[in-house]
Amino acid sequence: MKNLLLISALIFTISCKDEKDKNVSNSSNAISSKVKSHSLSLENDLSSVDGIKHEYSKVNSQLVEKKLDSVGFKYECDEISGNVVYYSDKGVLKAIKHFQADSHFSSTENYFVNEGKPYFIFKDDTVWSFDGGTPEKPITKDDVTEQRFYLVDNKTIQCLEKKYTLRSNATSNPQSENVPNKEMKNCSIAELQKTFDVLMKNKERRGDVECTDGL
Incomplete structure (x- = not known):
């Protein structure tokens, strides 16, 4: 019973860590995408000579x-x-x-x-x-x-x-x-x-x- 509780706690911890890493990764990708998009818009800026x-x-x-x-x-x-x-x-x-x-x-x-x-x-x-x-x-x-x-x-x-x-x-x-x-x-x-x-x-x-x- 004690081992089962430890395993359950370990799975919960790993699950939380994976979810956190996933959120961080998604957030990082979103920021990267915004930066890339902004960079492209600057590269193709056609509002100036x-x-x-x-x-x-x-x-x-x-x-x-x-x-x-x-x-x-x-x-x-x-x-x-x-x-x-x-x-x-x-x-x-x-x-x-x-x-x-x-x-x-x-x-x-x-x-x-x-x-x-x-x-x-x-x-x-x-x-x-x-x-x-x-x-x-x-x-x-x-x-x-x-x-x-x-x-x-x-x-x-x-x-x-x-x-x-x-x-x-x-x-x-x-x-x-x-x-x-x-x-x-x-x-x-x-x-x-x-x-x-x-x-x-x-x-x-x-x-x-x-x-x-x-x-």
Whole structure:
């Protein structure tokens, strides 16, 4: 009888200890989960220019290293040819690249996306024209305009622009990274937002299409 009481007391003690350890473990896991979740939210903070730059840099590195899945389509519309590429990571859309051109103009729009909304847009436009020379050996120049838009909830918090010219006969042309950015006076993204909406609407398209409304 005495041994039975001792065994019962021992089992009760062990049970209490296991329950306590379990509670401590659950509490520790909950704290760890909160810390991890908080850490992730900080890592992907897209409410500031610095946070957007960090996320853009990460996704752009994946693009350069070809680590993202890609699908898209090409189109012809009113003498303008273009193509659209959608980049995703494990089924989650990360970026859209939209290129279009005619005989003297080309434009590339890169939309970096989080939860279906753009947080950074990089637009690169080039207009080329003849700039002297001879019919046999003409000189051309490219007038380049780069625009960068930092967005929070579809509203710009900063927009930058740089312009420079590239000449075919120049021994040294300006490099984009050496041209200073200037704050834009007009930060409207109304037209870009319309284009983005059309791109999202057509994200299931594949192959070649005649014309896409809005592009």
